[in-house]
Amino acid sequence: MEAMRAATSLVSASKMDAVSFSSSTQMSSEVGIKPRFCAAGCVKCAPVSFAMRSNGSSSSSGLRSECSSSSSSLFSSSSRLATGTMKSAKEGRTSSSSSSSSAAVVVKSLLMEEKGAGTHTFADTRLLETLRDFVPLLESNNRGGTGTGTEMYAPDFTSVDDEIDMSFSLEVQLPAALEEDKLWQRMRQEARWDAVKEPLLASYLYSTILSHRSLESALAFHLGNKLSSSTLLSTQLCNLINDTFMEDASIRSAMREDIKAVKERDPAFVSYSHCMLNFKGYLACQAYRVAHHLWNQGRTSLALAFQSRISEVFQVDIHPAAEIGSGIMLDHATGIVVGETARIGNNVSILHQVTLGGTGAVESDRHPKIGDGVLIGAGAIILGNIKIGDGAKIGAGSIVLHDVPPCTTAVGNPARLLGGKQSPTKLKEIPSETMDHTSFIKGWSDYII
Secondary structure, eight states: OHHHHHHHHHHHHHTSSSOOOHHHHHHHHHHTOOOSSOTTOOTTTHHHHHHHHHTTOOGGGGOOSOSOOOSHHHHHHHHHHHHHHHHHHHHTOOOOTTHHHHHHHHHHHHHHHHHHHOOOOHHHHHHHHHHHHHHHHHHHHHHHOSSSOOOOOOEEESOOSTTOOTTOOEEEOOOGGGOOOHHHHHHHHHHHHHHHHOGGGHHHHIIIIITOSSHHHHHHHHHHHHHOOSSSOHHHHHHHHHHHHHHOHHHHHHHHHHHHHHHHHOTTOOOHHHHHHHOHHHHHHHHHHHHHHHHHTTOHHHHHHHHHHHHHHHSOEEOTTSEEOSSOEEESOTTOEEOTTOEEOSSOEEETTOEEEOOSSOSSSOSOEEOTTOEEOTTOEEESSOEEOTTOEEOTTOEEOSOBOTTOEEETTTTEETTOSSSOOOOSSOHHHHOOOSGGGGGOTTOOO
């Protein structure tokens, strides 16, 4: 509790104009603060180790030979450090240019000590998470220098005094550019809970999700590691993918629409974090979007290299020149093939072993055009420059060689329209959302097993 009070006092003090952190820095060396996590990455310490490294700490600062030392001396040292900082603030000493950097160091020390203890309440955890988000803001403010107009954004505590009540609510004032991404925050909450339930996954979850500050960063890191090889380094791929996400707003929007589509349509959906980490259909689709962006930039060789790696890793072969909308679900995804001149609209669901290919008789525009809201069943083969109308359904195992009108069902080999070509049965719902593959069979009087 003493360290929590000290942390709160420190954050409040950082918002005052007349603060000197030089005495705090000196005191830090005197008391010999030691981080409470190890570089080896044990179950207890790994989450904080990963998180602190992601905020710019050198890995050597996390060196530690054991994890069982008492926390009381560490708490008291941090308490004295923060108290000294607060005292300096109250005395109105002149602030130095290193105030933000020193504050970040102190808050990091408090984070490492408190998180390692593992004995605090939920309210304490909320405070620690807030302080963790506060560290990069302090460092960013310090990098901005003086006279740049950079404003210090700090947690705004509703109640801060000598006897602080730990039941207070937290409100973090962030710049407009850092507005809360609700889907990303939900994903982080899920990852935290999974780390608690399965300690074996703690390091994995913190390195792939919790150590990142945005969905784009986490997805770029994960895809970069998935698609890397002995000759394509993960660090280079991570940077390339992240840069692509930052350059193209349509990709950032589509990646969110895609994961929402999976949640709404797939009964096997467990959580957003599980989908982002483990659904290869989702991952393959996002990797394709990067390759498509590179193709449109004229970086043909790199785009084709991406296509090859996506095919090898996820067993999904999508040509980077193909055009695909948003709200796409590639369910299971194994064996999906999409040709160069194919186009897929928005809100489309495609199952495994689907082929959108050419007939071999045409060399230019030779692949299918799939409308919005279409459902394509497992193993369906659609060949040639034909159009599948909006809201149509293609039955599993069908081979389609001709246009399919909107809101109709095509099944069989070769495919025929349900209800006949002259007056086909019209669908009343969007098939890609209902995911209904078999209800049309009820109308077949000759269907016998």
